[in-house]
Amino acid sequence: MTPESNGADVPVTADLLEIDSLFTKNELAVRDTVRAFVDTRIRPNIAAWYEDALFPVELVPEMGELGLLGMHLNGYGCPGRSAVEYGLAALELEAGDSGLRTFVSVQGSLAMSAIHKHGSEDQKHQWLPRMAAGEVVGCFGLTEPGAGSDPGSMKTFARREGDDWIINGSKRWIGLASIAQLAIIWTMTDDGVRGFIVPTDTPGFRATPIEPKLSMRASIQCDIELSDVRLPGSALLPGAKGLRGPFECLNEARYGIIWGAMGAARDSYLAALDYSQQRLQFDKPLAGYQLTQEKLVNMALEINKGMLLALQIGRLKEAGKLQPHQISAGKLNNCREAIRICRDARAMLGGNGITLDHPPMRHANNLESVRTYEGTDDVHTLILGNHITGIPAFR
The missing domain is CATH 1.10.540.10 (Acyl-CoA dehydrogenase/oxidase, N-terminal domain)
Incomplete structure (x- = not known):
């Protein structure tokens, strides 16, 4: 800043x-x-x-x-x-x-x-x-067409055949899958949820980009189909058993989102601030009107609060004290506030705001995805509600 x-x-x-x-x-x-x-x-x-x-x-x-x-x-x-x-x-x-x-x-x-x-x-x-080094790109296959917020209901299954594993199933909204050289694929097995390293050139693995999209257009999300994908026993991730395995990775990603969302918000705020100082309406800059200043103040306050929240969560993480509900607090708040800031910034730019000459609408569109993946607003609300009341309300 x-x-x-x-x-x-x-x-x-x-x-x-x-x-x-x-x-x-x-x-x-x-x-x-x-x-x-x-x-x-x-x-x-x-x-x-x-x-x-x-x-x-x-x-x-x-x-x-x-x-x-x-x-x-x-x-x-x-x-x-x-x-x-x-x-x-x-x-x-x-x-x-x-x-x-x-x-x-x-x-x-x-x-x-x-x-x-x-x-x-x-x-x-x-x-x-x-x-x-960026020589190998990886992807992470957890979400399925029928299992987003409830990964425990995944249908992808890996069965043993001698020393090998055979995987069948499908995954959806998997970032980078069509350009990746390896995929981390989470499946059900007779022993519960397990993770596998799957080279994407393995016969039976197919990744297809999802198009067209209105969000995250400078990114890649794919459908994955796994048809009798045969892997050696060495492909199994030995330390991951149950949903705790993928959830520990998701919390790492959620942590980055807490900070990232404030970047989109800050960029949109600065774009609106600059525009309002340059754009003349009724012979004076938009920034000189009370309603404009109120919007800018509200944006700046939420960015500052979001930054302090991200920093506190970061310090807790560095100290080894960070708890899952604290990650949910940061992800829920910062995504929710960031998308509001980006939308308000777009409105301040008027008709010009719907063009790619200005970033707020692009950021707002992207944040529709960011607030959805790695746990929706509703899921993080329920995680926090469970922490506060001690009563799980997921079902």
Whole structure:
């Protein structure tokens, strides 16, 4: 949230509370590096990528070189950055576009985390260094056509046949699957839910991009079909048994969303602020009207509160004290407020706001996906309700 210029030598920033002072020099350095990458490589191109529904695969090795892939993981060629450093990177990436932050999340927080948390040493050494470098792309197959918020009802099944496993089933809304070299696939077995590393060139594996989309257009989401996919016993993730396995990975992804959503919100706020200072109506800038200032104030307040929430959750994570309901609090609040900010910013831009010349409507559309995946608003509300009352109300 560094100051920008409003053309009148008056500092313009979303940081009302000197939140930057709460970050270390290393954290700010990571933030500034990622911000510069977004400014030079994403901002000039994102409107065209979004309009053309194009994911820029050429950025993958660049992100690896910057240390953005598996950023929070230690060892095996991973960068080993702190939770807050990863959060700030997610924020800056999503200020560019949710689709690019989603790539980093799917690669690092989901696919790589599954191997890092639950894989064997051989699996970790085989895959993680190349994934951290961006040489191998991974995806994470949990959601199914009939099992979104209720993954325990998944139909994909893996059966034993000698030393091998045979998988049949389908997955839906799987990010990156059509460009990935490996998929983490979660299935039911006779021993409950288990996870497998599935090379995507395995016979019987097919990924088909879902098109057309009105959200996350500069990203890839796919349907996956698994038809008699045969895997050796070494493909099983030995440390993942039951739904706790995928849920631990989902919480890593949800953590990044808490920060990322505030990036989209900040970018939309700054766009509305700049526009309102330049746009004249009735012979004075829109920013000079009381209703405009009220909207800007409300946006800035929610961004500051969301940043403080993200930072507190990040510090808890670094201390090893973070609880699942706290992740739900951050994901629910920050996504809900971010999409409201983006919509309000779009309205402030009037008719011009529906074009790709301005980012708020693109951000708002993307956030429709972000608030849905890794747990909907309703699911996180019920997680918090269960924590507060002690009564599960999921069924």
